[in-house]
Amino acid sequence: MNDMKKIFVILLSIMPLFAWANVRMTISDGIDNAQIKEKMESTISAILTEANNAQAEGRDLRLGAIGVPENVQVSMSMLWENSPFVCTDEEIVEHCLTTGSGYQIRNIPLEMRPVGVEEFNESEYQEAVISFDKQGRLESFYLSISMNLYMNVVRNNKELTDLRRRQLILDYVEKFRTSYNQKDINFLEQIFSDDALIITGKVIKQKKDHIALPDKIVYKKQTKQEYLTNLRRVFAANSYIRVTFDEIKVMRHPVNPNFYGVTLHQGYTSNNYHDDGYLFLLWDFTDEDMPQIHVRTWQPDQINGGRIPEDEIFSLSDFDI
Numbered sequence: 001m002n003d004m005k006k007i008f009v010i011l012l013s014i015m016p017l018f019a020w021a022n023v024r025m026t027i028s029d030g031i032d033n034a035q036i037k038e039k040m041e042s043t044i045s046a047i048l049t050e051a052n053n054a055q056a057e058g059r060d061l062r063l064g065a066i067g068v069p070e071n072v073q074v075s076m077s078m079l080w081e082n083s084p085f086v087c088t089d090e091e092i093v094e095h096c097l098t099t100g101s102g103y104q105i106r107n108i109p110l111e112m113r114p115v116g117v118e119e120f121n122e123s124e125y126q127e128a129v130i131s132f133d134k135q136g137r138l139e140s141f142y143l144s145i146s147m148n149l150y151m152n153v154v155r156n157n158k159e160l161t162d163l164r165r166r167q168l169i170l171d172y173v174e175k176f177r178t179s180y181n182q183k184d185i186n187f188l189e190q191i192f193s194d195d196a197l198i199i200t201g202k203v204i205k206q207k208k209d210h211i212a213l214p215d216k217i218v219y220k221k222q223t224k225q226e227y228l229t230n231l232r233r234v235f236a237a238n239s240y241i242r243v244t245f246d247e248i249k250v251m252r253h254p255v256n257p258n259f260y261g262v263t264l265h266q267g268y269t270s271n272n273y274h275d276d277g278y279l280f281l282l283w284d285f286t287d288e289d290m291p292q293i294h295v296r297t298w299q300p301d302q303i304n305g306g307r308i309p310e311d312e313i314f315s316l317s318d319f320d321i
Contacts, residue, residue, distance in 0.1 A: 021056060023048035023087050030096030031103060036136035037096070043067070043138050044105060044130055047076075048087040055086045055113065069138055076141050078182035082240055085110040085126070099171075100164045102133040107147055112242075124242075129174060142178040145170070149248050162252060165285055169250055169260055172283070172291060180243040180268075183235040189228060193284070193292040198222040199314075201277075201299035215304050227296075238270040245279075251316045258286045261316030265301065277301045280314040282321075295319055 025044035046066040097104040108128040129144035157163035179187040201217045247265035266279040282295035297314040
């Protein structure tokens, strides 16, 4: 976020909430069907206005009354429980993207206001992506990666099939990210394959004869169930968890086009812990309705006072398929 945006968010955060209760969504272009366009605009306006009202009144979301599907109600309520949000823009004007399954509106501005975090004095700016099917029915509401990252990945497609897969990957990356903010252990249980390999790196200080040696990264392997067991403990011990991605690289396997390697620069923050590092995910899209992660690695991005060398960052070529 640039300096002007930061100043804008801080100024708005000290204004009374009722000043931005009603939000109006306008889709500028990208969809020709006026009826579907109006339906999507009305849905987004109602959701964001309801979030503002709920925040102002200190209550839970009431999404059923505005026609939000039950699965989206559950997902948004999980996010709301840990990170209630408001939309400070009275009017939003955005382009509509066409996806393989329908439409998306990105760049929806939110101020996250996490609960149970005393040291969190300022609202945190995030953006949402809202997806609809081809009839304009609401399908999902997730925290998004930036539009720049999204378009960089999409533009690198090799063919139409690859473009569809890349859009699908980005959708699942955003679901994956949001699942940590939601503490959605069930989604993570489904998305990791039963034999998934989990690798986590940690920087270790070294000494020999009381002489400091260069730090090294030591890696630990876990099974899916070991990882999820530990994650349940983390979720239970923290009222607030935030995962963000600010770099993303997608590579298709040169032999098996159903496999993609996704490398992300990740920021992780909880009540009393923060780290930055590189996350690698090996995705299998053989079944596009139920893709699986076979490998998840995490490694710190700093060692010995500098960035980890690029050739040491896990990538698709490090794993046999």
